[in-house]
Amino acid sequence: MTQRILHFAMVITLLWSCAPQAETKITVAPQQTLPPLEIRTRADWGWVPLTDTIPTHEIKYITIHHGGEDFPEDKDVIKYLIGLQAWSRSDKNWIDNPYHYMIDLKGNIYEARPIEYPGDTNTDYDVRGHALICVMGNYENQILSETQFEQLARLTAYLADKYSVSNDLIKSHKDYTETLCPGADLYRYLEDGSLLKRVAELRKP
16 A cells, blocks of 8 residues: 555656746846946046136036037047047137047047036037037937947936036037037937936936
């Protein structure tokens, strides 16, 4: 009798082990914190210190631009930044690169003009009080990548928190004057609210 019970138990165990098992679901907890925002300093790319200054300002707005010229993937970003600084000073008689921060095609962020000095523009809006962010490239022709979008949102959120800029004062160049800047493909993220929505998610509570 005992042998029959043992035999029966073995058969049941074998049948159970061969039966299809319920699928195991792995739940991955969402990432609660993002890595620190990495910004490449002026010293990292060979910025030449200022030889002239202008009156300083206090940041009240954040304004998004594009470079306005096509930027191929194999273009040397460092040479571009150095060239832009030299051109800004020699040809435009500006004190420096016109923007405070620049973002390349890979989403790398670079410091440019020291933010305590107002930027420059070829159009007629008053840039005093504006933190100028430029995404390298021409977004009338080029497509903003997901990485660029995220880095733009993160940098904007960082600056908005640092300088207490409300979301309704985060705009683009074309919101202040007649221009195509920052290009149709970049501007659509401001127009549909998705960039500001992401910025709001990233800002400190």
